[in-house]
Amino acid sequence: MNSTSTTADQGAADRPATFRDVFAVAEFRVIFASFGVFMIGETVKMLALSVLVYERTGSGLLAALAYVTGFLPHALGGVFLLALADRWPARAMMVGYDLLRMAMVAVLAVGAMSPSAMLVLVAVVALFGPVSNAARTALLPEVLHGDAYVLGRSLLSVASGGTQVAGFAVGGLLLGLVGPYGALWLTAVTCGLSALLVRVGLTRRPARIHYAPTTDKPARGAIRETLRVNRTLLADRRIRGLLLAQWLPGSLLVGAEGVAVPYAADLGPGASAGVLLMAGAGGMLVGDLLVGRFVAPARRERWTPWLALLLGVPMLAFVARPSLVPAAALFAVATAGFAYQLGLARRFLDAVPEGRRGQAFGLVSTGMMAMQGLAAAGAGALSEVLAPGIVMALAGAASATATLILWPVLAPAVRPRRSAPVAG
Structure with missing residues (x-):
């Protein structure tokens, strides 16, 4: 060539x-x-x-x-x-x-x-x-x-x-x-x-992993196999880092969504939690569309840690208890940072064994849902003793702290080579 x-x-x-x-x-x-x-x-x-x-x-x-x-x-x-x-x-x-x-x-x-x-x-x-x-x-x-x-x-x-x-x-x-x-x-x-x-x-494709009685690797039940492969994936330092990078910064921000209703109530009559939640959803959708469509792949990966940091930093302003419109704008800007996950997409795809893609992607989703639930529950508990604005700022601080800790993982490096297949 x-x-x-x-x-x-x-x-x-x-x-x-x-x-x-x-x-x-x-x-x-x-x-x-x-x-x-x-x-x-x-x-x-x-x-x-x-x-x-x-x-x-x-x-x-x-x-x-x-x-x-x-x-x-x-x-x-x-x-x-x-x-x-x-x-x-x-x-x-x-x-x-x-x-x-x-x-x-x-x-x-x-x-x-x-x-x-x-x-x-x-x-x-x-x-x-x-x-x-x-x-x-x-x-x-x-x-x-x-x-x-x-x-x-x-x-x-x-x-x-x-x-x-x-x-x-x-x-x-x-x-x-x-x-x-x-x-x-x-x-x-x-x-x-x-x-x-x-x-x-859709075209019919064979399963990625096959177990046959004639092979020297005995078939395992789905539960035992799922637990074993989950442990193997989490034991891989590169995969574990990419999983945490996808789980923590965004999930911690969800704690702020969990107290949107009491925050709006705290602002007084006329303030609607629906406005905040719609602004958050809108910011996430716009961020995904703009970064996914208009940012070049290499630049998107370079922006990954900065976009992740964007999740938390605007939320710090909630300490000052902004009114509904500024609060909605801050929330929209923060949730646009969820586009950071697009910069990790190909790196995670390269890191996981091809035969375990289904389980690896499922582990991303499962961990994210579990951590989002914990973050929302934790924020709700804190709102019983702290003002909602303070709780939302703490959620932003937690997200930003996680981003800084995970910066070496979020920042692009040499594209990792594909892992060796997980042993059957």
Whole structure:
């Protein structure tokens, strides 16, 4: 290859991928569309189930549990079942989970179960949620390559936030038109549609890890295998550092979201926590879109620690108890820093063994959800003894401190070589 073509290849590699590049890939369009349908259905299901449980029991506590029951088992599924994401073909895993959800929602819509039994059913099915999510995430680098993979991840993050907003709007409309049971039946339709899109639109790929009775490596149960590989991944210093870098700075900031309601109440009449939360969601979406689409790959990686620092620093101003509009602006600027994770995307992909991508990506999601829950709970506890503005500033300080500690991991270095495969 002559020097001119080499220079051209390097220039192309350093240019950010475009939306046209990403959506030109038919399989990504299927993943994107099915994920959007999935998220709308999940949001409508949670809303309808919460309303239904409240109507039947009159209990605010049970209604709240109904709203979060689908998420609570996520950590358990991530700890004990993630090996399935690599041991089963991705398409089969995603279709199977959609069909399982469809059957569950149909049973709920019949209305024959008690509220407690409904919650148990939703929790059991949700155990397999992180496995399906991990299969989808691990499939992305097989469909999109180079910087298109990073932009594809950014678009899925944007779709997650946007479809949740759409799901709340659609869910509220459906509840008014057809009631919670009708909304659940329509949710079952979204499950079937998602399964159909994946089954028809994605190519069948074999599982990444195979176990056969004739090999010298005995088959292991999913729970034992998940625990073993989780330990192996966490024992790798490079992978562990990248996991902590993805978990801590953003998760600690979530503590500030956890006290948005008392902060708004503390500002007085006319202040709405919804304004703060929408500003936070908007800042995150805009940050992901701008950094993912318009910042060159090499520059995006150089910006990673600075974007992570952006998460925490604006929140320090909440010590001064800013009014609603400045507070919303600060929150939007801070959450734009979540785009730092895009700078870690390819580095993490390079660091994990190809045969364990599903479990590795699932571990990222599981750890993030667990730490966000802990951060929100901790902030809520602190708000009982400290002013909400002080708690939000402390959340920002904790995020910034974590960024400074993890700076050597967040700062780009020589791209790590791919790890040797984890032993089967």
